[in-house]
Each structure stands twice: as structure tokens, then as C-alpha cells.
Amino acid sequence: MMTNTPAHDRIDGYVNGDDVVLFMKGNPTFPQCGFSAAVVEVLSHMQVPFQSYDVLPDAELREGIKAYSQWPTIPQLYVKGEFIGGCDIVREMFAAGELRSLLEEKGVKAA
Amino acid sequence: MADKNSRGCLMPMNATDIEDLIREGLPGAEVDIRDLRGDGDHYAAHVIYSGFKGLPRVKQHQMVYEALKGRMGGELHALALQTSVPQE
Numbered sequence: 001m002m003t004n005t006p007a008h009d010r011i012d013g014y015v016n017g018d019d020v021v022l023f024m025k026g027n028p029t030f031p032q033c034g035f036s037a038a039v040v041e042v043l044s045h046m047q048v049p050f051q052s053y054d055v056l057p058d059a060e061l062r063e064g065i066k067a068y069s070q071w072p073t074i075p076q077l078y079v080k081g082e083f084i085g086g087c088d089i090v091r092e093m094f095a096a097g098e099l100r101s102l103l104e105e106k107g108v109k110a111a
Numbered sequence: 112m113a114d115k116n117s118r119g120c121l122m123p124m125n126a127t128d129i130e131d132l133i134r135e136g137l138p139g140a141e142v143d144i145r146d147l148r149g150d151g152d153h154y155a156a157h158v159i160y161s162g163f164k165g166l167p168r169v170k171q172h173q174m175v176y177e178a179l180k181g182r183m184g185g186e187l188h189a190l191a192l193q194t195s196v197p198q199e
Contacts (some may be wrong), residue, residue, distance in 0.1 A: 035189070071169075072176055072184035088192050089168045 007064035015068075016081045019108050020050035023065050024075040027054050035087035036075040042094045043077075047111035048103060080106045123151030124187050129179065133158060136178020147191070155191040164196045 015021055020043065026032030028040045043050050055062035055074055066072055069083040077084045079102065084090065093099040103110045126144040133142050133156070140160035147153040156175075163171040171194035176183045183190060 066184065070173060072181070083169065085169045085172065089172060092168060092193065 007060045008068060011061070011064055011068045014051075014053055015078045018051035019080055019106075020048055020103075021078040022050050022052045022075055023055055023061070023078075024052055025054065025056050028052055032056060033074070035073070038087050039075045039077055039090050042090055042099070046094075046100065046103075048108065079103065079108060082106075124182065125151055126154065129154060129156065129187070129190070132180060132182075133175060133178045136180075137162060137174065141197070147189075152187070153189040153191075154187070155193070157193045157195070159195050159197050161197055163194055168194065 014023075022036075022039060022043065024031060024033075024036035024039065026036060028044070031037035031040055040052075053061065055065065062074065065074070065076055069076055071083065071086060073086050075086060077086070077090050084099075084102070085093070090099065093102065100110055126146055130142045130144055134140055137158065137160045140158055140162075142159075143157040145155045147155055158171075158175055160171075160174075162174070166174075172192050175192060175194065179187065179190075
């Protein structure tokens, strides 16, 4: 993890503040991007409670999170502080059943 | 530097540019690109590369993004990426 990125400490707090954290465009009720909506759908389908952060109104967060994880796009999903991936990876892992096993391994309840 | 047209917005990339960059960055990789909407901005790519072996998906995708030299997320808005290791 890069430590001197913008808003690093703030992001660190968010990432470690909840079991499942999603940085997205918009919010779960009104996602503003198809990729963000897809991850929300996967998490809701698995009934996994998660904390979301909207990067659209917060330019420092929007750029800082990309540097923090060395990942160029939004959405970004974190479980127990670990960066899991963006939309493609979450969907691939969900389809392969890997997302469920990862959540169980990390002690996060999923339906 | 990303090339810009007269209106200053980033030029969309074409499929061959993406393929070339990935092949350059991941020598020997097999790259299958599909232009999802024909707008040069929404692609799906499947990259098969022996170097992915044993690496978590996040790392595999990051290797592809590195090969794309920072274009991902800017000039290249949407690349639905799938990575895998060649069948033994």
C-alpha cells in the first residue's frame, strides 16, 4: 500500500472502519455508474451489509483511493481492510463462488 | 502523454492499440478484445498469460493495467477485463 497518497489517513480510516467497504459512484440506492451498481447488486444479493462512500462529490477521495490501492478505477471493494477488486473481479469471484468463501474465511456473514 | 483532439478531450483508443500495449507489456500473452458499443470507449478483453500463474485476480488485472501505461480510467473509460492462465 502507498502511504503518502492524498487523503491516505482518511481512507485508511474508512477502509478499516467497517468489515465491508465499497467506494462507488453514487450511493446504493442511486448508483451513478453501471459498474458501481453491479457491485451493489452482488452485495445485496448476498445480503452482505456494507458501508459505501460516494466518490463523486469528493475529488480528493476519488483520486486518493486510486493511489491508495494502485487501482485506476471505481468502484473498489474492501473486506476487512483488504482490497478485493473492482466490478470485474467481484463479479468473477461471485460467479465462481470465491466471494462467498472469501467472506466466510474473513468471518463476514453472507446469505 | 495521452493524445488529445482539438476539443481537448481524450481520444478514445482503438482495439489494436490496446492489444499492442498489452502484448508489449505481457510478452507472449493471448489477447482477445471486443468493442462492446463501437464507440472506442467500452471494451471487453480476455487476456491469457502464463505470468498470471499463482497470482490473485487483483494482481493479474493490475499487470494488465500497468501494460496499458496509465490509460485505464482516463482515456480508456471502460475495459471489462477477464484474465486467465493458459490451459496446461
